[in-house]
Amino acid sequence: METKAISRYVQITPQKCRLVADMVRGRGVEDALAVLDFTTKKAAGIVAKTLRSAVANAESAENVDVDSLYVKTIMVDPGPVAGRFKPRAQGRATAIRKRTSHITVVLDARGTN
DSSP states (O other): EEEEEEEEEESSOHHHHHHHHHHHSBOOOOOOOOHHHOOOOOOHHHHHHHHHHHEEEHHHHSSOOOOGGGEEEEEEOOOEEEEEEOOOGGGGGGEEEOOOEEOOOEEEEOOOO
């Protein structure tokens, strides 16, 4: 019984978000939320919100014990990149890339499969 939640077009670079996602992969939901609450990175709040959404999806869709859920997979894929230009010296311009991410969290119950 898998349940998932997806956050799309999140305004954070995938590289920064993957650092946080790697900390919670494979952990139980309670443990993962505790780790994210005490992580000081911006991505921690975004990943925690997506994780809570996946837990809510599991509660509403299936009769499942929330304590038995764990993070089966968590993926951070790149989204579209917005381009900006910053003026530089001597009439030049430098490209600024505003990267976005798509975060996918898949939960599963321990003891099933």
